[in-house]
Amino acid sequence: MDLLRFITCGSVDDGKSTLIGRLLYDSDSVSLDILAALENKPTVHGTVDLALLTDGLRAEREQGITIDVAYKYFTTPRRKFIITDAPGHVQYTRNMVTGASNADLAIVLVDARLGVIEQTRRHSMVAALLGIRHFVLAVNKMDLVGHSQEVFDKIVTDYAEVAKQLRLTNVVPIPLSALHGDNIVERSAHLTWYKGPSLLEHLESVPATEEANVRDSRFQVQYVIRPQTDELPDYRGYAGRIQSGTYRKGDKVTVLPSGVETTIEAIEINQQEVESAVAPLGVILRLTDDVDVSRGDSIVPVKQVPxxxxxxxxxxxxxxxxxxxxxxxxxxxxxxxxxxxxxxxxxxxxxxxxxxxxxxxxxxxxxxxxxxxxxxxxxxxxxxxxxxxxxxxxxxxxxxxxxxxxxxxxxxxxxxxxxxxxxxxxxxx
CATH class of the missing domain: 2.40.30.10 (Translation factors)
Incomplete structure (x- = not known):
């Protein structure tokens, strides 16, 4: 089962936290004790306030806005997900940058009553700068515009101009109502004119790893290990995380920036030797030669030198x-x-x-x-x-x-x- 990391972004009050809450609620990803506590809270228009599932900071609950970046996790039979709920206010753009840095997909929420506004453009630009390739244009609060196809089509047309300017080639528009669950997990009976997938159906099917760099193997040393025990008197290992690509025992590698060439003698994961390891695993590399390697140095294949x-x-x-x-x-x-x-x-x-x-x-x-x-x-x-x-x-x-x-x-x-x-x-x- 693979993993999809996605971020919700857009202007304040577009419904990002409610959308995430609805995804968790309708996909049965909320524990019974949290669900019981949630149902005892005041309702919003007769509906459980699902935004409370992500707005965990006291200041957020009091103001009704998202200030910090919130992370939530859930799993369906088809895929695992990590959700990032980014703040909508312009003064928290830096928080949004942090949240989007590891995302594979961006859900850009737009209030159906307001259409494409400055924050829509700002967050789309940040997501594009950060290398996100998959976008969902989630036109929320369709219930407040009478589930109008005309309103939806106009927003899609307006955002198409933004996508053209940002060179976005993979944007999927979906009309929905996070508050009432329309087109979130199940397709909505109120939006029969829409023939596309629900939001969760699309999230389960979009390619998750096609943008990962599997060609250029990168490993940066975080810590030099020298146990110097009786069992391993000459042991020297280099601990770190494989940033991209694959490392195998016997690979010819170059230590950078010194440029010294050597060979991987062994790879360890959890104190067990393995034949190979892939990103993003944390590993220990042992080299055949006693070379000068320090924290911050890189170990890369000789044919993939950056x-x-x-x-x-x-x-x-x-x-x-x-x-x-x-x-x-x-x-x-x-x-x-x-x-x-x-x-x-x-x-x-x-x-x-x-x-x-x-x-x-x-x-x-x-x-x-x-x-x-x-x-x-x-x-x-x-x-x-x-x-x-x-x-x-x-x-x-x-x-x-x-x-x-x-x-x-x-x-x-x-x-x-x-x-x-x-x-x-x-x-x-």
Missing amino acids: HITRELEATLCWMAEAPLRGGRKFLLQHHSALVKASLPTILYKIDVQTFTHVATDEAKLNEIVRVRLKTAAPIVADPYRQNRDSGSFILVDEQTGNTVAAGLIEATDPELFTEAEPGALAFSI
Whole structure:
């Protein structure tokens, strides 16, 4: 049984938390004790308030909005699911970036009464930037517009223009009512003009792993293990998580950034030797040669060596209250690797309405910008669109230790860096 990770996004009060609650409720994924407590709560229009299944923070319950990112898990006979409920307010765009970073599919909710609005565009843009390829346009609250096909068709047409600008090629529109369960698990008798699948039917059938990078094997060392016991006096292992691809005993590998070549002598999982292991397993690799390997180094197949660079171009979501300006220095955290980095210039920011380049010399909280970075030590990385795991990083303030930006690597070769063109379309997905 495979796993699908998906995120719900859209504007505040579009019904994201209620949608997730309905999925859990109607698929019998709510435990009896939680269900009993839920049914004792005040109802919404005579219906159990299913949003309480995800709005766990006290501040969220009091305000009726989602502030933090909530994760829920459920299973059907066909598939396992991890749901991410992202906040809808513009000031929590940074939370949405965190939630969408590992998603395979995005459910973009639209209130049928309001249609496509700025937050619809903003969240669609963030999801597209983060490499999500599968989208569901969930037109919610159809009961409040009389289950009108005309209203639904207009929203689908409006969103098609957004999808065109963002180069989205896989968008499935579904009319529904999360509050009443129409088209969530079962197809609705109120929407007989709609001939497509219910939301759960689509989630169970959409390909879950087609975007995974299985060609480029990546492993970054998190910890060097030296037990030095009587049984294993010369034991040296390198613990970490396989980020992508497959590793096999006997593989010829290169240690980066040093470039030393060696062979995998053994692979261990839970203190047991195995012949091979695949992403995203945590493993211990043992090498045939006694080479110098440290935390943050990468071990990759000799025929799949990524680019080693001290210069990169990246897209950032700025997460700090103080604005970003060119000339600042940071710590760049690339999984286990931590290096000093400078940001000489901001190339442009992305306009949420037009998705085009806008010239700027600063980035404010939650804005999306393209920048260039220089690192004090070489990093081993891939462009994000080639490999989501090895193409992402965060920037950390040197003084406070706070995370100030989430980054997606766009290019690691200076010859492939782009020129900032005011007004140019920011997407080439």
